[in-house]
Amino acid sequence: MIRRYIVLINVLLFFFSLFISCHAVEAAKNQNIKPYKSAILMEVDTGRILYKYNIHKRLPPASMTKMMLMLIVMDKVYSGEISLDDEVRVSAAASRIGGSQVYLKEGEVFTIRELMKAIAIHSANDACYAIAEYIAGTPEGFVALMNEYAKKLNMKDTEYHSVHGLPPSKGQKEDLTSAYDSAILAKRLIQYPEVLQWTSTKTAYFRNGTFKLENTNKLIGRFRGADGLKTGYYSKAGFNLTATAKRGDTRLIAVVMGAKSDRARVNESAKLLSLGFALYHKKVLLKKGSPYNKEIEVLEGDPDKIKPIAGSDLTVYVKDSELPKVVVSLKDVPLLKAPIKKGEKIGRFVATLEGEVIGSSYAICPEEVVKASFLKKLYR
The missing domain is CATH 2.60.410.10 (D-Ala-D-Ala carboxypeptidase, C-terminal domain)
Incomplete structure (x- = not known):
């Protein structure tokens, strides 16, 4: 009888240890699962990468595509080719662009400055289309310019097929980039103070105060030092965010791609930025x-x-x-x-x-x- 109890206890202990082992393995797996598909943390002054995860994985940037459009516009402004006060007349094609928008109407006239604010703060797709037509004649011509810029910046993971990052229509190709390329692009873009002035604005008004622009980046006003930069989302792309913050003389860029929700991309970006400011110091x-x-x-x-x-x-x-x-x-x-x-x-x-x-x-x-x-x- 005693021998039977001993056997029974040993069997139970075996299955208990097996149960515990399985849970331990599962817990370890869960710890290695990231709440995003790729991410990077970069210090701007030296370009040192402080954190990386799948940084060269090619993913759809969604509206983070707009960062390249903004860079090209600002380069042309500072070279004297165009002015922020140039007036842009809205075409019929621009007025029909969907997604996040400021509901441009055919024939309306806005300055490049007004349209850039709408893009930087509200992620306005129709404003991107209007600016692309003004500068290059057609969106296709501007996309070619975007890809030229990507080559110059050595963004090897990137290819553009739209000026705004909307999901591709049937027969079209999707925009692709990586967390690394997005950080490189952001590092170049934030050289322009006007960009950070716009992207750090929580709310503003468009069309003579009749349309409210709401910043899509939830870090603004909530994370100390955050002043940019660009969000992106559609179903396949997931929730993307290129964020930047400055404390003292230290500026960091964090990119999170393919998060499951807006809250996740904001929280994970905040974690990366906090990690950088807490652990790394200028020497x-x-x-x-x-x-x-x-x-x-x-x-x-x-x-x-x-x-x-x-x-x-x-x-x-x-x-x-x-x-x-x-x-x-x-x-x-x-x-x-x-x-x-x-x-x-x-x-x-x-x-x-x-x-x-x-x-x-x-x-x-x-x-x-x-x-x-x-x-x-x-x-x-």
């Missing part, structure tokens, strides 16, 4: 004008050896625990031969962490180096 390894700790030879020079100095601050963003592991080295130094002008670039200072480049600045000659006289060469 200046070499101040502008500081000398390197090694001399390099100058052929036929007087002096014949120099210590390069930093032409700009060599800055990194690291965790405190990473700082002792950072190595600074001098790279890309050509064979130096006199004469060399003071301040002439002679290479790069590079900061690496376990083989990854996390910061750089250019190295310059600290003084004028002239050709050594015959006597100096003779007695060396």
